[in-house]
Amino acid sequence: MSQGVLAIAEQLDGAFRKVTFEAVSEGKKIAAGMGCSLTVVVPGSGMESVARDLAKYGADKIIIADNAALKEYTTDAYANVVADIIGKEDPAVVILGATAQGKDLAPRLAARLDAAIAIDVIEIKVDGDSITATRPMYGGKLLADVVLEGTPKIIATRPNAMGVLESDGAGAVETVSADVGETAIRFVEKTMESNKLELTEADIIVSGGRGMGGGDFAILEALAAAMGGAVGASRVAVDEGWRAHSDQVGQTGKVVSPNLYVACGISGAIQHLAGMSSSKVVVAINKDPDAPIFSKADYGVVGDLFELVPAITEEIKAIKG
Numbered sequence: 001m002s003q004g005v006l007a008i009a010e011q012l013d014g015a016f017r018k019v020t021f022e023a024v025s026e027g028k029k030i031a032a033g034m035g036c037s038l039t040v041v042v043p044g045s046g047m048e049s050v051a052r053d054l055a056k057y058g059a060d061k062i063i064i065a066d067n068a069a070l071k072e073y074t075t076d077a078y079a080n081v082v083a084d085i086i087g088k089e090d091p092a093v094v095i096l097g098a099t100a101q102g103k104d105l106a107p108r109l110a111a112r113l114d115a116a117i118a119i120d121v122i123e124i125k126v127d128g129d130s131i132t133a134t135r136p137m138y139g140g141k142l143l144a145d146v147v148l149e150g151t152p153k154i155i156a157t158r159p160n161a162m163g164v165l166e167s168d169g170a171g172a173v174e175t176v177s178a179d180v181g182e183t184a185i186r187f188v189e190k191t192m193e194s195n196k197l198e199l200t201e202a203d204i205i206v207s208g209g210r211g212m213g214g215g216d217f218a219i220l221e222a223l224a225a226a227m228g229g230a231v232g233a234s235r236v237a238v239d240e241g242w243r244a245h246s247d248q249v250g251q252t253g254k255v256v257s258p259n260l261y262v263a264c265g266i267s268g269a270i271q272h273l274a275g276m277s278s279s280k281v282v283v284a285i286n287k288d289p290d291a292p293i294f295s296k297a298d299y300g301v302v303g304d305l306f307e308l309v310p311a312i313t314e315e316i317k318a319i320k321g
Contacts, residue, residue, distance in 0.1 A: 005031040006091035006152070008082060009042045009054065010101055016050060018201045019097030021057055022162040026124060027095045028058030028169070033126030034092065038169060039063060041085050043078055045071040048175065055171025057164070062171060063089075065178035072187040073101050077180040079108045084179070086113060091152050093131060098156035099200060106156045116148040120255065122161040122278055131155070139251055139274030159200040160257035161278060197230040199249065204229030204260045205279075207249055208237055209272075211265015211286060211305055215242035219309045220264060226316045232256070234266045250275035264305045268293025285309065 007027035009020045024040055031038040037060040042051045045068050054062055065081050086094060086109065094109070096102045098120045110117035118133035122143075125132040131153050137144045148155070199205060206224040208217055208231070217231060224231045233243035235250050249256055251274040261279035266272060268284070268291055276282070277296065284297035285305045294300040301308060 004036045004089065004091045005034065005038050005093045005095065006086060006089055007038065007040045007059075008094065008096035008102075008105070009040055009051075010097055010099060011042070011044050011047060011050075014044070014046060014050065016053075017097070017099070017198075018164070019099055019102070019157075019159045020054075021164045022159070023095050023097050023157060024054055024057040024059060025165045025167070026157060026162045027093075028165070028167050030093055030095065030124060030126055030131070031058070031060075034129065036092070037061065039089055039091065041065060041082060043067075043070045043081055043178070045069075048173070052171060052173060055169045056166050057169070058167035059169040059171055062173045064173065064175040066175055067178040067180055069180045069183070070178060072190065074183065074185045074187055075104055075108065076183040076185050078105055079112065080181040080183070081178045083109055083112045085176075086152060092129070094152045094154045096154075096156055098158050102156045106154055110154050113152060113154075114150075115152050115154050116150050117154040117156070118146045118148060119156040121155050121157045122257070124155060124157075136278065139270055140277035158255065158257055158278065160203070160259075193246075199230050199232055199247065199254050199256055202230035202256070203258055204262075205232045205249070205256055205258045205276075206230075206262045206264065207232035207234065207266060207276075208243075208264050209234035209266030210236045211267075212237060212242065213265075215240075217243065219306065219313070223262070223309050223313045223316070226313050226320070227260075229258070229260070234269075234272050248275075263293050263297070264309060266293055267291045268296060 039061040040059040043065045121133040123134040133146045232249040233247045238248045251271040257278040259280045262283045282297045284293040284300045289302045
């Protein structure tokens with residue numbers, strides 16, 4: 001009989017991404033509700049020193065799948081290794097982050113294991129052995145409660161939608177020599193923008209749209225820096241070449257759930273709203289009082305963003321001293 005909850009950790013250059021702690025924390029809550037233990041799988045290379053930290057987020061058992069081929073994510077290598085571990089551990093629930101990596105890995109695991117799956121989940125309810133996952137649909141216009149059946153149940157949670165909570169776990173560590181099996185994909189190289197906060201993990205996002213009028217986002221960069229946040233953009237700003245596609249928030253960009261989302265010069269097209277509708281607090285700055293973004297904003301300011309944003313930045317700096 002299937003038992004336990006298994007969380008899949010995600011690492012980048014040997015350090016866990018924030019979504020890992022969210023998945024482990026939520027996995028612990030599910031395990032508590034089901035009266036079972038939590039196991040965390042850590043695919044990678046040389047992860048022993050950091051893997052033990054997962055115990056303070058509730059991991060009862062930590063399986064380190066060690067192989068040089070797992071240092072960088074490739075679909076087939078990770079799917080082979082993780083599916084093999086799931087088969088041996090036989091968990092009732094598998095949880096991971098719905099990042100670009102998670103959205104690639106989770107469906108493959110579901111197909112291999114013939115498992116029920118829910119992606120981009122923002123809330124999980126446990127009633128005995130029953131699991132209900134809540135996820136946005138139709139660009140965030142409605143929320144669907146999905147009851148998962150069978151085992152394992154695979155849940156990929158939206159980054160920043162779940163809290164990170166410390167909770168003592170036994171933290172027993174087991175290192176296995178992972179066999180990646182037959183793989184067709186080969187890692188070649190990656191290029192990273194240094195010191196840039198990933199949008200999906202940012203607690204604060206300042207985004208610019210058509211109202212920016214060009215590629216100079218300096219005032220938004222300054223506001224984001226003052227608040228310790230990241231800079232995003234609407235599709236129009238990206239299509240105009242003002243910002244890179246990696247900064248795009250929306251249906252065809254990234255889906256974000258920050259604590260604070262500041263929309264500057266963004267009208268609020270449905271495609272953009274689909275990417276930020278689960279933000280905890282939305283502030284809109286726009287010259288057009290009839291802009292659709294105001295209907296979704298908790299706070300709205302009608303005015304010239306080129307006057308308002310620098311003033312807000314200076315006020316924040318003054319408050320922080």
